[in-house]
Amino acid sequence: MAVRKIAESTVRRLSLYLRFLEEFELQGASTVSSEALASRGGTTSAQVRKDLSFFGSFGKRGLGYQVGALKTQLREILGLGRRYRVVVVGAGKIGSALVQYGGFRARGFDLVAIYDKDPKKIGRQWDGLTVRDAALLDKELTEHQADIGAVVTPAEAAQGVADRLVASGITAILNFAPVQLQVPEHVTVKTVNLVLELEALSYVLANR
Protein backbone atom coordinates (compact mmCIF):
# COMPACT_ATOMS: atom_id res chain seq x y z
CA MET A 1 0.00 0.00 0.00
CA ALA A 2 0.93 3.61 0.60
CA VAL A 3 1.63 4.30 -3.04
CA ARG A 4 2.62 7.92 -3.48
CA LYS A 5 0.49 10.82 -4.74
CA ILE A 6 -2.83 9.32 -5.69
CA ALA A 7 -5.26 11.90 -7.08
CA GLU A 8 -8.16 12.92 -4.91
CA SER A 9 -10.50 12.02 -7.76
CA THR A 10 -9.11 8.49 -7.84
CA VAL A 11 -9.72 8.04 -4.11
CA ARG A 12 -13.29 9.24 -4.45
CA ARG A 13 -13.92 6.77 -7.24
CA LEU A 14 -12.47 3.94 -5.17
CA SER A 15 -15.06 4.75 -2.49
CA LEU A 16 -17.75 4.63 -5.13
CA TYR A 17 -16.51 1.30 -6.50
CA LEU A 18 -16.69 -0.08 -2.97
CA ARG A 19 -20.31 1.03 -2.74
CA PHE A 20 -21.10 -0.59 -6.09
CA LEU A 21 -19.37 -3.82 -5.12
CA GLU A 22 -21.61 -4.00 -2.06
CA GLU A 23 -24.61 -3.64 -4.34
CA PHE A 24 -23.35 -6.29 -6.74
CA GLU A 25 -22.70 -8.61 -3.81
CA LEU A 26 -26.24 -8.09 -2.55
CA GLN A 27 -27.49 -9.05 -5.99
CA GLY A 28 -25.54 -12.27 -5.71
CA ALA A 29 -22.83 -11.51 -8.26
CA SER A 30 -19.54 -13.20 -7.44
CA THR A 31 -17.57 -11.66 -10.26
CA VAL A 32 -17.64 -8.21 -11.85
CA SER A 33 -15.93 -6.61 -14.84
CA SER A 34 -14.35 -3.17 -15.01
CA GLU A 35 -17.06 -2.33 -17.52
CA ALA A 36 -19.83 -3.26 -15.06
CA LEU A 37 -18.29 -1.10 -12.34
CA ALA A 38 -17.79 1.73 -14.79
CA SER A 39 -21.31 1.85 -16.17
CA ARG A 40 -22.72 1.76 -12.64
CA GLY A 41 -20.70 4.84 -11.77
CA GLY A 42 -20.70 6.95 -14.89
CA THR A 43 -17.08 6.41 -15.80
CA THR A 44 -15.16 4.19 -18.23
CA SER A 45 -13.73 0.72 -17.86
CA ALA A 46 -10.23 2.04 -18.63
CA GLN A 47 -10.61 4.50 -15.78
CA VAL A 48 -11.61 1.73 -13.38
CA ARG A 49 -8.67 -0.43 -14.37
CA LYS A 50 -6.23 2.48 -14.18
CA ASP A 51 -7.52 3.48 -10.75
CA LEU A 52 -7.04 -0.04 -9.43
CA SER A 53 -3.68 -0.49 -11.15
CA PHE A 54 -2.13 2.17 -8.92
CA PHE A 55 -2.48 -0.28 -6.05
CA GLY A 56 -1.92 -3.68 -7.64
CA SER A 57 -3.57 -6.13 -10.01
CA PHE A 58 -6.68 -7.53 -8.49
CA GLY A 59 -8.44 -9.00 -11.50
CA LYS A 60 -8.17 -12.04 -13.74
CA ARG A 61 -7.90 -11.42 -17.47
CA GLY A 62 -10.86 -12.75 -19.34
CA LEU A 63 -12.81 -13.03 -16.11
CA GLY A 64 -12.98 -9.78 -14.21
CA TYR A 65 -12.74 -9.22 -10.47
CA GLN A 66 -13.94 -11.36 -7.56
CA VAL A 67 -16.51 -9.17 -5.84
CA GLY A 68 -15.61 -10.24 -2.32
CA ALA A 69 -11.86 -10.08 -2.82
CA LEU A 70 -11.93 -6.68 -4.51
CA LYS A 71 -14.16 -5.34 -1.74
CA THR A 72 -11.58 -6.44 0.80
CA GLN A 73 -8.76 -4.88 -1.20
CA LEU A 74 -10.57 -1.55 -1.55
CA ARG A 75 -11.38 -1.47 2.15
CA GLU A 76 -7.72 -2.11 2.83
CA ILE A 77 -6.58 0.61 0.41
CA LEU A 78 -9.00 3.14 1.86
CA GLY A 79 -7.91 2.33 5.39
CA LEU A 80 -11.31 0.96 6.37
CA GLY A 81 -9.93 -2.08 8.18
CA ARG A 82 -10.37 -0.24 11.46
CA ARG A 83 -12.91 2.03 13.11
CA TYR A 84 -12.50 5.80 13.39
CA ARG A 85 -13.44 8.02 16.30
CA VAL A 86 -15.17 11.22 15.23
CA VAL A 87 -15.89 14.20 17.49
CA VAL A 88 -18.50 16.70 16.39
CA VAL A 89 -18.19 20.33 17.41
CA GLY A 90 -21.43 22.28 17.15
CA ALA A 91 -24.81 20.94 18.19
CA GLY A 92 -26.89 22.96 15.77
CA LYS A 93 -29.14 21.60 13.05
CA ILE A 94 -26.43 19.99 10.97
CA GLY A 95 -24.52 18.70 13.98
CA SER A 96 -27.59 16.94 15.26
CA ALA A 97 -28.39 15.62 11.81
CA LEU A 98 -24.89 14.14 11.63
CA VAL A 99 -25.12 12.52 15.03
CA GLN A 100 -28.53 11.04 14.39
CA TYR A 101 -27.71 9.61 11.00
CA GLY A 102 -26.85 5.96 11.59
CA GLY A 103 -25.08 5.44 8.30
CA PHE A 104 -21.68 6.50 9.59
CA ARG A 105 -21.50 3.87 12.30
CA ALA A 106 -22.36 1.20 9.75
CA ARG A 107 -19.38 2.36 7.70
CA GLY A 108 -16.85 2.35 10.51
CA PHE A 109 -17.08 5.93 11.78
CA ASP A 110 -18.12 6.21 15.41
CA LEU A 111 -19.37 9.59 16.55
CA VAL A 112 -17.97 9.53 20.07
CA ALA A 113 -18.79 13.00 21.35
CA ILE A 114 -20.59 16.20 20.47
CA TYR A 115 -19.69 19.60 21.89
CA ASP A 116 -21.35 23.00 21.99
CA LYS A 117 -20.72 26.15 23.95
CA ASP A 118 -24.39 27.13 24.27
CA PRO A 119 -25.49 26.35 27.89
CA LYS A 120 -29.01 25.73 26.61
CA LYS A 121 -27.70 22.83 24.52
CA ILE A 122 -25.16 21.36 26.93
CA GLY A 123 -26.54 18.29 28.65
CA ARG A 124 -29.12 17.50 25.99
CA GLN A 125 -29.23 13.97 24.69
CA TRP A 126 -28.84 13.37 20.96
CA ASP A 127 -29.26 9.78 19.97
CA GLY A 128 -27.46 8.44 23.03
CA LEU A 129 -24.80 11.17 23.05
CA THR A 130 -24.89 13.94 25.61
CA VAL A 131 -23.97 17.38 24.31
CA ARG A 132 -20.82 18.36 26.20
CA ASP A 133 -19.42 21.75 27.10
CA ALA A 134 -17.10 22.94 24.35
CA ALA A 135 -14.79 24.30 27.02
CA LEU A 136 -13.91 20.67 27.81
CA LEU A 137 -12.99 19.84 24.22
CA ASP A 138 -9.22 20.18 24.53
CA LYS A 139 -8.98 18.37 27.84
CA GLU A 140 -11.20 15.48 26.79
CA LEU A 141 -9.46 15.09 23.45
CA THR A 142 -6.18 14.69 25.29
CA GLU A 143 -7.72 11.97 27.45
CA HIS A 144 -9.50 10.15 24.63
CA GLN A 145 -7.84 10.90 21.33
CA ALA A 146 -10.13 11.02 18.29
CA ASP A 147 -9.20 10.55 14.63
CA ILE A 148 -11.48 13.01 12.90
CA GLY A 149 -13.04 16.29 13.96
CA ALA A 150 -16.25 17.52 12.36
CA VAL A 151 -16.63 21.30 12.49
CA VAL A 152 -20.30 22.18 12.42
CA THR A 153 -20.22 25.60 14.01
CA PRO A 154 -21.23 28.96 12.55
CA ALA A 155 -18.65 30.53 10.24
CA GLU A 156 -17.24 32.86 12.90
CA ALA A 157 -16.38 30.05 15.31
CA ALA A 158 -15.00 27.56 12.81
CA GLN A 159 -11.37 28.67 12.61
CA GLY A 160 -11.03 28.82 16.38
CA VAL A 161 -12.45 25.33 16.75
CA ALA A 162 -10.18 24.02 14.01
CA ASP A 163 -7.16 25.53 15.77
CA ARG A 164 -8.12 23.79 18.99
CA LEU A 165 -8.70 20.47 17.25
CA VAL A 166 -5.31 20.72 15.59
CA ALA A 167 -3.63 21.71 18.85
CA SER A 168 -5.16 18.60 20.44
CA GLY A 169 -3.59 16.38 17.81
CA ILE A 170 -6.43 15.95 15.30
CA THR A 171 -5.05 15.64 11.75
CA ALA A 172 -8.26 15.12 9.77
CA ILE A 173 -11.15 17.58 9.72
CA LEU A 174 -14.54 17.47 8.06
CA ASN A 175 -15.67 21.07 7.79
CA PHE A 176 -19.28 22.11 7.28
CA ALA A 177 -18.77 25.77 8.09
CA PRO A 178 -18.82 28.02 5.02
CA VAL A 179 -15.23 29.15 5.41
CA GLN A 180 -11.81 28.03 4.19
CA LEU A 181 -10.03 26.71 7.25
CA GLN A 182 -6.34 27.56 7.60
CA VAL A 183 -4.50 24.53 8.96
CA PRO A 184 -0.90 23.33 9.06
CA GLU A 185 0.55 21.21 6.28
CA HIS A 186 0.08 17.87 8.06
CA VAL A 187 -3.66 18.36 8.63
CA THR A 188 -6.21 17.35 5.97
CA VAL A 189 -9.47 19.21 5.64
CA LYS A 190 -12.46 18.22 3.53
CA THR A 191 -14.98 21.02 3.32
CA VAL A 192 -18.64 20.53 2.52
CA ASN A 193 -19.94 23.93 1.49
CA LEU A 194 -23.58 23.81 0.48
CA VAL A 195 -23.71 27.37 -0.77
CA LEU A 196 -20.86 26.51 -3.14
CA GLU A 197 -22.84 23.56 -4.47
CA LEU A 198 -25.93 25.68 -4.96
CA GLU A 199 -23.92 28.36 -6.73
CA ALA A 200 -22.40 25.74 -9.01
CA LEU A 201 -25.96 24.73 -9.92
CA SER A 202 -26.83 28.39 -10.39
CA TYR A 203 -23.91 28.77 -12.80
CA VAL A 204 -25.13 25.85 -14.86
CA LEU A 205 -28.72 27.11 -14.87
CA ALA A 206 -27.61 30.60 -15.90
CA ASN A 207 -25.32 29.38 -18.68
CA ARG A 208 -27.92 27.21 -20.32
Place this chain on the structure above:
Amino acid sequence: MAVRKIAESTVRRLSLYLRFLEEFELQGASTVSSEALASRGGTTSAQVRKDLSFFGSFGKRGLGYQVGALKTQLREILGLGRRYRVVVVGAGKIGSALVQYGGFRARGFDLVAIYDKDPKKIGRQWDGLTVRDAALLDKELTEHQADIGAVVTPAEAAQGVADRLVASGITAILNFAPVQLQVPEHVTVKTVNLVLELEALSYVLANR
Protein backbone atom coordinates in the same frame (compact mmCIF):
# COMPACT_ATOMS: atom_id res chain seq x y z
CA MET B 1 -21.13 35.63 -20.70
CA ALA B 2 -21.97 32.02 -21.43
CA VAL B 3 -18.44 31.17 -22.39
CA ARG B 4 -18.17 27.50 -23.31
CA LYS B 5 -16.83 24.67 -21.19
CA ILE B 6 -15.58 26.21 -18.01
CA ALA B 7 -14.09 23.67 -15.61
CA GLU B 8 -16.07 22.79 -12.53
CA SER B 9 -13.03 23.69 -10.43
CA THR B 10 -12.97 27.17 -11.93
CA VAL B 11 -16.63 27.74 -11.08
CA ARG B 12 -16.06 26.63 -7.49
CA ARG B 13 -13.17 29.05 -7.16
CA LEU B 14 -15.29 31.89 -8.54
CA SER B 15 -17.77 31.22 -5.74
CA LEU B 16 -14.94 31.37 -3.24
CA TYR B 17 -13.59 34.61 -4.70
CA LEU B 18 -17.07 36.08 -4.31
CA ARG B 19 -17.05 35.10 -0.64
CA PHE B 20 -13.61 36.65 -0.15
CA LEU B 21 -14.64 39.84 -1.92
CA GLU B 22 -17.52 40.18 0.53
CA GLU B 23 -15.04 39.85 3.37
CA PHE B 24 -12.68 42.40 1.84
CA GLU B 25 -15.57 44.79 1.33
CA LEU B 26 -16.58 44.40 4.97
CA GLN B 27 -13.04 45.33 5.91
CA GLY B 28 -13.38 48.47 3.88
CA ALA B 29 -11.05 47.56 1.02
CA SER B 30 -12.07 49.19 -2.24
CA THR B 31 -9.46 47.49 -4.38
CA VAL B 32 -7.94 44.02 -4.31
CA SER B 33 -5.11 42.32 -6.18
CA SER B 34 -5.16 38.81 -7.64
CA GLU B 35 -2.46 37.99 -5.09
CA ALA B 36 -4.68 39.06 -2.18
CA LEU B 37 -7.58 36.93 -3.45
CA ALA B 38 -5.24 34.01 -4.03
CA SER B 39 -3.59 33.96 -0.63
CA ARG B 40 -7.00 34.17 1.03
CA GLY B 41 -8.12 31.07 -0.83
CA GLY B 42 -5.05 28.88 -0.99
CA THR B 43 -4.41 29.29 -4.69
CA THR B 44 -2.08 31.40 -6.84
CA SER B 45 -2.45 34.83 -8.34
CA ALA B 46 -1.98 33.39 -11.83
CA GLN B 47 -4.86 31.02 -11.16
CA VAL B 48 -7.11 33.86 -10.09
CA ARG B 49 -6.27 35.92 -13.16
CA LYS B 50 -6.73 32.94 -15.47
CA ASP B 51 -10.08 32.06 -13.90
CA LEU B 52 -11.34 35.58 -14.40
CA SER B 53 -9.87 35.90 -17.88
CA PHE B 54 -12.28 33.24 -19.19
CA PHE B 55 -15.05 35.77 -18.69
CA GLY B 56 -13.43 39.09 -19.48
CA SER B 57 -10.89 41.55 -18.12
CA PHE B 58 -12.13 43.09 -14.96
CA GLY B 59 -8.97 44.54 -13.48
CA LYS B 60 -6.71 47.50 -14.06
CA ARG B 61 -3.04 46.82 -14.62
CA GLY B 62 -0.88 48.21 -11.87
CA LEU B 63 -3.95 48.60 -9.66
CA GLY B 64 -5.89 45.40 -9.20
CA TYR B 65 -9.66 44.93 -9.13
CA GLN B 66 -12.41 47.17 -7.78
CA VAL B 67 -13.98 45.11 -5.02
CA GLY B 68 -17.53 46.21 -5.68
CA ALA B 69 -17.32 45.92 -9.45
CA LEU B 70 -15.72 42.48 -9.38
CA LYS B 71 -18.35 41.27 -6.93
CA THR B 72 -21.04 42.39 -9.33
CA GLN B 73 -19.29 40.68 -12.23
CA LEU B 74 -18.89 37.41 -10.35
CA ARG B 75 -22.53 37.44 -9.27
CA GLU B 76 -23.46 38.00 -12.89
CA ILE B 77 -21.21 35.17 -14.12
CA LEU B 78 -22.52 32.76 -11.50
CA GLY B 79 -26.10 33.61 -12.36
CA LEU B 80 -26.80 35.11 -8.95
CA GLY B 81 -28.60 38.16 -10.31
CA ARG B 82 -31.91 36.44 -9.59
CA ARG B 83 -33.44 34.28 -6.85
CA TYR B 84 -33.84 30.51 -7.14
CA ARG B 85 -36.74 28.39 -5.92
CA VAL B 86 -35.63 25.21 -4.20
CA VAL B 87 -37.90 22.31 -3.24
CA VAL B 88 -36.68 19.85 -0.64
CA VAL B 89 -37.81 16.24 -0.77
CA GLY B 90 -37.36 14.34 2.48
CA ALA B 91 -38.13 15.82 5.89
CA GLY B 92 -35.62 13.78 7.85
CA LYS B 93 -32.74 15.13 9.87
CA ILE B 94 -30.80 16.61 7.00
CA GLY B 95 -33.90 17.93 5.26
CA SER B 96 -34.89 19.80 8.38
CA ALA B 97 -31.36 21.07 8.88
CA LEU B 98 -31.41 22.45 5.32
CA VAL B 99 -34.74 24.16 5.74
CA GLN B 100 -33.83 25.72 9.06
CA TYR B 101 -30.47 27.03 7.96
CA GLY B 102 -31.00 30.67 7.08
CA GLY B 103 -27.85 31.05 5.04
CA PHE B 104 -29.41 29.95 1.78
CA ARG B 105 -32.06 32.65 1.71
CA ALA B 106 -29.37 35.25 2.33
CA ARG B 107 -27.58 33.97 -0.77
CA GLY B 108 -30.57 33.98 -3.08
CA PHE B 109 -31.91 30.47 -2.67
CA ASP B 110 -35.48 30.30 -1.36
CA LEU B 111 -36.61 26.99 0.04
CA VAL B 112 -40.21 27.09 -1.12
CA ALA B 113 -41.53 23.67 -0.13
CA ILE B 114 -40.60 20.50 1.71
CA TYR B 115 -42.15 17.11 0.99
CA ASP B 116 -42.22 13.76 2.76
CA LYS B 117 -44.30 10.66 2.34
CA ASP B 118 -44.42 9.78 6.06
CA PRO B 119 -47.91 10.68 7.37
CA LYS B 120 -46.38 11.38 10.76
CA LYS B 121 -44.31 14.17 9.26
CA ILE B 122 -46.85 15.63 6.83
CA GLY B 123 -48.42 18.78 8.23
CA ARG B 124 -45.57 19.57 10.61
CA GLN B 125 -44.22 23.09 10.55
CA TRP B 126 -40.53 23.63 9.94
CA ASP B 127 -39.37 27.17 10.12
CA GLY B 128 -42.49 28.51 8.49
CA LEU B 129 -42.78 25.72 5.94
CA THR B 130 -45.40 23.00 6.25
CA VAL B 131 -44.23 19.51 5.35
CA ARG B 132 -46.34 18.50 2.38
CA ASP B 133 -47.43 15.09 1.13
CA ALA B 134 -44.86 13.78 -1.33
CA ALA B 135 -47.73 12.43 -3.41
CA LEU B 136 -48.48 16.05 -4.34
CA LEU B 137 -44.95 16.77 -5.51
CA ASP B 138 -45.49 16.34 -9.24
CA LYS B 139 -48.80 18.22 -9.32
CA GLU B 140 -47.53 21.13 -7.26
CA LEU B 141 -44.30 21.40 -9.23
CA THR B 142 -46.36 21.76 -12.38
CA GLU B 143 -48.33 24.57 -10.78
CA HIS B 144 -45.35 26.37 -9.23
CA GLN B 145 -42.19 25.50 -11.09
CA ALA B 146 -39.02 25.36 -9.02
CA ASP B 147 -35.43 25.71 -10.20
CA ILE B 148 -33.59 23.26 -7.98
CA GLY B 149 -34.62 20.06 -6.27
CA ALA B 150 -32.83 18.87 -3.14
CA VAL B 151 -33.03 15.11 -2.65
CA VAL B 152 -32.72 14.33 1.05
CA THR B 153 -34.41 10.94 1.16
CA PRO B 154 -32.96 7.57 2.17
CA ALA B 155 -30.87 5.89 -0.53
CA GLU B 156 -33.68 3.58 -1.70
CA ALA B 157 -36.09 6.42 -2.45
CA ALA B 158 -33.63 8.82 -4.06
CA GLN B 159 -33.67 7.61 -7.66
CA GLY B 160 -37.49 7.54 -7.75
CA VAL B 161 -37.66 11.08 -6.41
CA ALA B 162 -35.06 12.25 -8.90
CA ASP B 163 -37.05 10.72 -11.74
CA ARG B 164 -40.17 12.55 -10.61
CA LEU B 165 -38.29 15.85 -10.25
CA VAL B 166 -36.89 15.46 -13.75
CA ALA B 167 -40.29 14.52 -15.16
CA SER B 168 -41.68 17.71 -13.61
CA GLY B 169 -39.10 19.81 -15.41
CA ILE B 170 -36.41 20.25 -12.77
CA THR B 171 -32.95 20.43 -14.40
CA ALA B 172 -30.76 20.98 -11.34
CA ILE B 173 -30.55 18.61 -8.39
CA LEU B 174 -28.65 18.77 -5.13
CA ASN B 175 -28.39 15.18 -3.92
CA PHE B 176 -27.67 14.24 -0.33
CA ALA B 177 -28.62 10.58 -0.69
CA PRO B 178 -25.61 8.26 -0.77
CA VAL B 179 -26.26 7.04 -4.31
CA GLN B 180 -25.25 8.06 -7.82
CA LEU B 181 -28.39 9.40 -9.43
CA GLN B 182 -29.00 8.46 -13.04
CA VAL B 183 -30.41 11.46 -14.89
CA PRO B 184 -30.72 12.57 -18.50
CA GLU B 185 -28.00 14.58 -20.21
CA HIS B 186 -29.69 17.96 -19.70
CA VAL B 187 -29.99 17.60 -15.92
CA THR B 188 -27.16 18.61 -13.60
CA VAL B 189 -26.64 16.81 -10.30
CA LYS B 190 -24.30 17.84 -7.49
CA THR B 191 -23.98 15.10 -4.92
CA VAL B 192 -22.92 15.67 -1.35
CA ASN B 193 -21.89 12.27 -0.02
CA LEU B 194 -20.62 12.47 3.52
CA VAL B 195 -19.46 8.87 3.66
CA LEU B 196 -17.27 9.60 0.65
CA GLU B 197 -15.74 12.57 2.43
CA LEU B 198 -15.08 10.49 5.54
CA GLU B 199 -13.53 7.72 3.48
CA ALA B 200 -11.30 10.24 1.73
CA LEU B 201 -10.11 11.30 5.18
CA SER B 202 -9.69 7.66 6.12
CA TYR B 203 -7.51 7.14 3.06
CA VAL B 204 -5.28 10.03 4.04
CA LEU B 205 -5.06 8.85 7.65
CA ALA B 206 -4.19 5.32 6.55
CA ASN B 207 -1.56 6.41 4.05
CA ARG B 208 0.25 8.72 6.41
Place this chain on the structure above:
DNA sequence: GTTTGTGAAACGATTCACAGCT
Protein backbone atom coordinates in the same frame (compact mmCIF):
# COMPACT_ATOMS: atom_id res chain seq x y z
C1' DG C 1 -13.36 -15.00 -27.11
C1' DT C 2 -13.16 -12.10 -23.09
C1' DT C 3 -11.25 -8.88 -20.05
C1' DT C 4 -7.27 -7.23 -17.55
C1' DG C 5 -3.07 -4.24 -16.99
C1' DT C 6 -0.43 -0.70 -18.83
C1' DG C 7 2.63 2.11 -21.77
C1' DA C 8 1.71 5.82 -24.99
C1' DA C 9 -1.24 9.46 -26.79
C1' DA C 10 -4.55 12.88 -26.02
C1' DC C 11 -6.59 16.03 -23.37
C1' DG C 12 -7.24 19.39 -19.73
C1' DA C 13 -5.75 22.33 -15.95
C1' DT C 14 -2.21 24.93 -13.70
C1' DT C 15 1.90 27.55 -13.62
C1' DC C 16 5.34 30.43 -15.85
C1' DA C 17 6.87 34.48 -17.61
C1' DC C 18 6.51 38.62 -19.76
C1' DA C 19 4.46 42.26 -22.79
C1' DG C 20 1.31 45.90 -22.10
C1' DC C 21 -1.38 49.09 -19.54
C1' DT C 22 -2.01 52.33 -15.60
Place this chain on the structure above:
DNA sequence: AGCTGTGAATCGTTTCACAAAC
Protein backbone atom coordinates in the same frame (compact mmCIF):
# COMPACT_ATOMS: atom_id res chain seq x y z
C1' DA D 1 7.00 50.74 -10.52
C1' DG D 2 3.05 47.64 -10.00
C1' DC D 3 -0.21 44.39 -11.44
C1' DT D 4 -3.13 42.49 -15.07
C1' DG D 5 -4.02 39.50 -19.07
C1' DT D 6 -2.53 35.80 -21.69
C1' DG D 7 0.16 32.78 -24.88
C1' DA D 8 3.44 29.06 -24.05
C1' DA D 9 5.32 25.51 -21.15
C1' DT D 10 4.49 22.25 -17.71
C1' DC D 11 2.19 19.12 -15.15
C1' DG D 12 -1.49 15.85 -14.15
C1' DT D 13 -5.44 12.99 -15.54
C1' DT D 14 -8.07 10.43 -18.72
C1' DT D 15 -8.55 7.75 -22.80
C1' DC D 16 -6.68 4.67 -26.32
C1' DA D 17 -5.18 0.56 -27.88
C1' DC D 18 -3.14 -3.72 -27.56
C1' DA D 19 -0.25 -7.54 -25.74
C1' DA D 20 -0.81 -10.92 -22.15
C1' DA D 21 -3.60 -13.99 -19.34
C1' DC D 22 -7.40 -16.79 -18.77
